Amino acid sequence: METIIKVQNLSKSYKADKVLDIEALDIPKGQSFGLVGNNGAGKTTFFSLLLDLIQPTTGHIENNGIIVSENEDWKPYTSSFIDESFLIGYLTAEEYFYFIGDLRNTSKAEVDELLAEFADFFHGEILNQKKYLRDLSKGNQKKAGIVAALIGNPEVVILDEPFANLDPTTQIRLKKIIKDLSAQKNVTVLVSSHDLMHVTEVCERVVVLDKGQVVKDIYTSEATLKELELYFER
Amino acid sequence: MILGALYFGGLAILAGIGVFFIFKKAIPDQDPFTLINNYMIYWVMGDLALRYFMQQLPVMNIKPMLLLPIKRQSVIQFLLLKTSFSFFNILPLLFFIPLTIVLMVQGYNPLMAVLWFVSILAISFSINFLNFILNKNNTAFYFVIALLASFIGLQYFNIFDITPYTGVFFNSFYEVGFTALLPIALVIFLFKMNYKLLRKNFYVDGAVQAKKEKFKNYNLEFLNRFGTLATFLKNDVKMITRNARPKQVLLMSFLFLFYGLIFFTQDTYKNMPVFLAFAAIFVSGGFLITFGQLVPSWDSEYYKLMMSQNVSYKKYLESKWLLMVIGCAVSFVLSTPYIYFGWDIYAMIAAGASFNIGLNSFITLYGGALNRVPIELNQKAKAFSNTQGFNPTQLLISLPKILGPMIIFYVPYKLINFNAGIIALALSGVLGIVFKSYFLKIIENLYQKNKYKTISAFSEKK
Numbered sequence: 001m002e003t004i005i006k007v008q009n010l011s012k013s014y015k016a017d018k019v020l021d022i023e024a025l026d027i028p029k030g031q032s033f034g035l036v037g038n039n040g041a042g043k044t045t046f047f048s049l050l051l052d053l054i055q056p057t058t059g060h061i062e063n064n065g066i067i068v069s070e071n072e073d074w075k076p077y078t079s080s081f082i083d084e085s086f087l088i089g090y091l092t093a094e095e096y097f098y099f100i101g102d103l104r105n106t107s108k109a110e111v112d113e114l115l116a117e118f119a120d121f122f123h124g125e126i127l128n129q130k131k132y133l134r135d136l137s138k139g140n141q142k143k144a145g146i147v148a149a150l151i152g153n154p155e156v157v158i159l160d161e162p163f164a165n166l167d168p169t170t171q172i173r174l175k176k177i178i179k180d181l182s183a184q185k186n187v188t189v190l191v192s193s194h195d196l197m198h199v200t201e202v203c204e205r206v207v208v209l210d211k212g213q214v215v216k217d218i219y220t221s222e223a224t225l226k227e228l229e230l231y232f233e234r
Numbered sequence: 235m236i237l238g239a240l241y242f243g244g245l246a247i248l249a250g251i252g253v254f255f256i257f258k259k260a261i262p263d264q265d266p267f268t269l270i271n272n273y274m275i276y277w278v279m280g281d282l283a284l285r286y287f288m289q290q291l292p293v294m295n296i297k298p299m300l301l302l303p304i305k306r307q308s309v310i311q312f313l314l315l316k317t318s319f320s321f322f323n324i325l326p327l328l329f330f331i332p333l334t335i336v337l338m339v340q341g342y343n344p345l346m347a348v349l350w351f352v353s354i355l356a357i358s359f360s361i362n363f364l365n366f367i368l369n370k371n372n373t374a375f376y377f378v379i380a381l382l383a384s385f386i387g388l389q390y391f392n393i394f395d396i397t398p399y400t401g402v403f404f405n406s407f408y409e410v411g412f413t414a415l416l417p418i419a420l421v422i423f424l425f426k427m428n429y430k431l432l433r434k435n436f437y438v439d440g441a442v443q444a445k446k447e448k449f450k451n452y453n454l455e456f457l458n459r460f461g462t463l464a465t466f467l468k469n470d471v472k473m474i475t476r477n478a479r480p481k482q483v484l485l486m487s488f489l490f491l492f493y494g495l496i497f498f499t500q501d502t503y504k505n506m507p508v509f510l511a512f513a514a515i516f517v518s519g520g521f522l523i524t525f526g527q528l529v530p531s532w533d534s535e536y537y538k539l540m541m542s543q544n545v546s547y548k549k550y551l552e553s554k555w556l557l558m559v560i561g562c563a564v565s566f567v568l569s570t571p572y573i574y575f576g577w578d579i580y581a582m583i584a585a586g587a588s589f590n591i592g593l594n595s596f597i598t599l600y601g602g603a604l605n606r607v608p609i610e611l612n613q614k615a616k617a618f619s620n621t622q623g624f625n626p627t628q629l630l631i632s633l634p635k636i637l638g639p640m641i642i643f644y645v646p647y648k649l650i651n652f653n654a655g656i657i658a659l660a661l662s663g664v665l666g667i668v669f670k671s672y673f674l675k676i677i678e679n680l681y682q683k684n685k686y687k688t689i690s691a692f693s694e695k696k
Contacts, residue, residue: 051542055686075544085693086539088469090476090611092449102465103544130449132476134612152544 001028004156004188005050009059012045012212020045020212022059027190027205029155032182034203034220035192036228041209043192044082047160050190051080063156076104080158081145089134093126093144096133097151104152111151118147121173138165146174150181157181159191163198171198178202196232200225239321243328250332254340267337267408272401278357279382281326285365286375287485288614289322300436310432314425317362326358346408353407356417363424367431450476466553473532477611480532483524487561490520491568494583498575507652510579511643511659512636514586515594517569521561522590523635526598527605529554530681534608534692541689547678555595555674562590578652585659589639592666596673597638601631603680606691638662 005027012020020042027033035043048054050061052068060067063074080086088096101111115127125140126147133141142165149157162178163171179202181187193199199206200220208216208231216231218224257266299309317323334351338344368374388394406413452475454468474480497503497513516523525532530550533540540550566587573580642662647655666673681688 051538053538053541053686053689075542078542080542082538085536086542088536088539090473091469095472099465099469100543105544132449 001030003027004029004064005190006062007059008062010049010056010061011058012042012049012054013057018212020049022046022212022214025207025214027188029188030182030186031205032178032189032203033191034199034206035190035209036194036196036199036206037192037209038232040211042212043209044160045212046209047080047082047158047190047192050158051078051082074156076152077155078158079104079149079152079154079156080160081142081149081162082158082160084141084145086148087133087141087145090132092132093129093136096144097148100148100151104154106152114151115147118177121147121170121177123170139167139170142166143170150177153185154187156188157190159189161193162191163193163195175202196225196228200228242325246325246328247332250329251336253333254336267342268401268405270333271404271408272397274354274404275385275397275400276382278361279378279385281322281358281361282365282368282378283375283382285322285361286368286378287482289320289362289365306433306436310429310436313432314363314428317366318359320362323358323362326355330354330358342408346411349411349414350408353414353417354404356414356421360417360421360424363421363428366428367424460553460556462549463553463556466550467557470532470553470557473611478614479609479611480525482614483528484521487520487522487524487565490516490524491565493517493520494569494572494575494579498572498579507582507647507655508640508644510582511586511639511655514579514582515590515635515639517572517583518562518565518587519590519594520565522558522565522595523598525561526554526558526595527602528607528609529599529602530688531602531605531607531609531692532611535611537689537692541685547681548674551599551674551677551681555599555670558595558598559591562587562595581656582659585643585656585663586639588660588663589642589666590663592663593638594635596666596670596677597631597634599677600680601635603677603684603688604631606684606688608692608694 003026005025007022007025009024010020010022011018019040035046037043045054049056050063050068052072056069060069062068063078066074068074088099091099097111097115098108100106101108115122122143126136126144129136133144136144142162146159146162149159159178162174166174175198178189178191182189182204191199191203204220206216206218206220206224206228207214208218208228216228218227253270254266257269261269300306330351334347337347337350385396389397403413407417452471454471457464457467457471460467474484493516494513497509503509503513530537530540566583569583570580572583639659639662643655643659645655646658
């Protein structure tokens with residue numbers, strides 16, 4: 001299978017403190033890829049490097065053949081939701097979606113079409129609220145952010161802890177959305193999570209980070225959850 | 235921040251020492267102290283207006299307080315007393331203490347002078363507490379502003395002078411003494427009222443929490459004529475109208491319109507047209523400068539989104555530039571009444587606007603890119619927080635903004651004549667527009683170069 005994300009000799013240090021060190025990691029196109037690890041393991045650092053929000057100390061990441069820290073051409077087909085700083089607090093959800101749509105050359109009608117697909121996921125709490133995003137609950141903000149990351153047919157979608165703060169119903173719906181993205185639309189989805197059950201259920205492949213290093217790289221099977229639980233029990 | 239406080243604090247002390255002698259010299263045949271008391275009404279109203287504009291409400295996160303075993307009463311009292319240490323309460327102290335000492339030295343009755351001081355202090359604190367009661371009320375604010383403006387106007391045009399009447403009141407603290415009970419009673423009353431108001435609303439969903447704003451929508455379709463820039467323009471219009479901080483900037487830029495009055499009304503400057511050039515820049519450039527110097531800080535809350543989304547720096551910058559130009563054009567149209575001061579002045583303002591649009595806009599954007607101060611959009615600026623811009627780089631970058639137009643005007647003015655100066659200033663702006671894409675490219679490169687620094691500065695929590 002064709003590789004879309006290619007990591008080479010990647011490391012990130014803050015002074016003497018090495019927070020991420022990945023020698024090589026290849027993610028094939030269309031894979032749903034899960035990243036787990038305790039706090040400070042380097043998950044968000046990895047995603048930030050992937051989005052060129054911080055500068056790698058050594059090495060680089062290629063996104064579809066483009067080195068992300070040298071060229072910006074990966075932006076049109078990559079989208080992400082990392083945290084609330086990806087939301088524009090003074091917009092309503094609709095305005096926010098249309099704004100992202102504008103940035104990604106997606107017409108209002110196309111955005112509306114996409115939003116209609118997520119009516120279930122929104123559970124009537126996002127659209128037509130006459131409320132700014134900053135006034136929505138954390139869970140609802142997250143819903144808006146995740147859906148915004150799907151606007152404009154991205155080929156790579158990066159979601160940092162998408163399950164946190166969501167209610168059980170929404171978690172189940174989100175799992176289905178992520179599975180469909182990778183299975184039906186051949187979208188490469190990268191998620192991180194603290195919930196081993198969700199990750200093993202959703203992702204074809206789970207990578208465990210510890211102190212910035214890849215310590216496990218598993219293609220999920222029946223036994224994966226047990227294996228992960230054993231690992232984290234230490 | 236500290237620098238700004240020190241500066242204004244020092245200024246207040248100097249003014250406190252000097253004001254008595256200034257009045258004595260200006261109007262020798264009247265008692266300076268009486269004159270000071272006469273003008274006190276302007277201080278009261280001006281202070282009220284300034285506090286409305288600048289002073290923060292004592293909004294705090296009360297949730298942890300509610301859960302801890304502390305009496306609500308003490309929390310509220312703490313909250314209210316905390317406001318007493320606001321810079322706006324210290325500033326009058328710095329002014330009135332030296333003044334009171336000067337009064338004593340000048341042979342006024344020391345005991346009565348102290349009584350007067352206490353009364354003034356009580357009034358100052360009354361303003362403090364009144365401000366919190368009024369703060370959510372725009373009508374009251376505009377009423378005070380209108381009243382203040384009309385008093386000044388009436389006095390200026392010699393129609394009616396309110397100051398001797400109100401002066402009697404302020405004078406009575408010194409002359410009569412027991413009238414001092416009035417302001418003291420007032421401050422106690424206002425404190426109690428604040429207390430009651432807070433007590434009633436002291437729940438997690440009550441008034442102490444920041445208020446949620448009602449959703450406002452406007453039809454911004456007309457901006458679509460700007461094509462691809464419309465996306466950003468529409469967003470910026472929403473940003474400005476829906477957040478507290480940019481609204482403050484908007485009001486500030488409106489006040490800049492009146493900056494010219496200081497210079498154009500005085501004959502001294504008639505013979506020094508270089509200062510007229512200086513003033514003309516600020517008349518039309520208020521918005522351009524105050525908004526522009528905080529680009530890209532305006533987008534700091536969601537800067538990571540902007541940096542990872544499909545955003546081109548060029549379009550982003552161009553849309554900000556366009557917004558600044560529109561602001562400048564609106565200010566210029568609003569400045570039409572300056573024709574009253576003569577066509578020369580108006581031509582100067584027009585030339586200044588041209589300089590602003592063509593050159594100042596790019597200089598300001600360049601400076602903004604170096605600024606990197608995160609902004610909390612929906613928080614009013616704390617008093618003097620904008621002095622964070624007080625660093626060498628910012629100072630250096632503001633030099634061409636101020637000296638540039640003066641030099642561009644002055645050289646041809648000295649060598650040829652007044653009109654040549656104006657034409658040179660106007661042409662400098664045209665030059666800027668001709669080289670627009672070149673200038674934008676320079677700023678864009680600066681953005682690229684500082685990308686990681688800016689992201690990390692903006693994600694720092696204050």
